[in-house]
Amino acid sequence: LAKTTQPISMDSYEGQEVNITCSHNNIATNDYITWYQQFPSQGPRFIIQGYKTKVTNEVASLFIPADRKSSTLSLPRVSLSDTAVYYCLVGPMFSGGYNKLIFGAGTRLAVHP
Amino acid sequence: ETGVTQTPRHLVMGMTNKKSLKCEQHLGHNAMYWYKQSAKKPLELMFVYSLEERVENNSVPSRFSPECPNSSHLFLHLHTLQPEDSALYLCASSQEQDGNYGYTFGSGTRLTVV
Numbered sequence: 001l002a003k004t005t006q007p008i009s010m011d012s013y014e015g016q017e018v019n020i021t022c023s024h025n026n027i028a029t030n031d032y033i034t035w036y037q038q039f040p041s042q043g044p045r046f047i048i049q050g051y052k053t054k055v056t057n058e059v060a061s062l063f064i065p066a067d068r069k070s071s072t073l074s075l076p077r078v079s080l081s082d083t084a085v086y087y088c089l090v091g092p093m094f095s096g097g098y099n100k101l102i103f104g105a106g107t108r109l110a111v112h113p
Numbered sequence: 114e115t116g117v118t119q120t121p122r123h124l125v126m127g128m129t130n131k132k133s134l135k136c137e138q139h140l141g142h143n144a145m146y147w148y149k150q151s152a153k154k155p156l157e158l159m160f161v162y163s164l165e166e167r168v169e170n171n172s173v174p175s176r177f178s179p180e181c182p183n184s185s186h187l188f189l190h191l192h193t194l195q196p197e198d199s200a201l202y203l204c205a206s207s208q209e210q211d212g213n214y215g216y217t218f219g220s221g222t223r224l225t226v227v
Contacts, residue, residue: 034215036215036216041201041220041221041223042218042220042221043117043203043204043205043218043219043220043221044156044203044216044218045218046215046216046217049215098143098144098161098163098168098207099144099207099216100158100161100169101158101216102158103148103155103156104155105155106155
């Protein structure tokens with residue numbers, strides 16, 4: 001499974017755009033990139049997933065360059081409720097019918113008033 | 114409600130007790146997982162069940178015993194735990210289908226071993 005590196009923590013203010021970058025230099029051809037969000041004492045929540053280029057949904061965008069060795073999660077106009085830990089995961093999807101997602105330390109985002 | 118329900122939400126047990134954590138999903142998923150999250154540590158994958166068969170056991174001590182009686186239910190049986198086993202235990206489920214590759218996690222059971 002590809003190792004990921006992301007900043008330990010980030011600070012932002014309400015209304016700003018936040019970009020969290022994740023490095024995954026040894027990503028494999030069949031690996032997808034997935035981001036999760038976790039609030040204290042809750043399970044992580046799936047945010048977005050992509051393979052290449054750009055993916056956008058109602059909460060975030062994911063930018064993946066052509067070499068796929070990094071990815072950037074973009075959160076538009078954050079609010080206080082976006083304060084959470086964000087995890088970047090890389091791995092093959094449903095190899096053998098199930099996923100084996102290995103979580104790193106994540107990025108602790110603090111949004112200030 | 115996330116679709117994955119874990120009970121109890123909180124559990125305090127002595128080192129000689131036997132207890133069980135329960136996880137239930139009504140999403141039609143065919144894979145279920147147990148994760149452990151200790152304070153200030155990443156989530157650790159403990160067990161994976163696919164189609165009710167255990168397919169992963171990541172060197173978890175035998176005092177943790179999983180059980181998957183059907184595709185909707187997953188249990189984690191606990192006995193003679195140690196204080197260092199105190200953690201948030203998270204259950205998740207997943208299903209391979211077009212356009213949906215994510216896990217759905219429960220809210221977890223906060224376990225304290227005294």
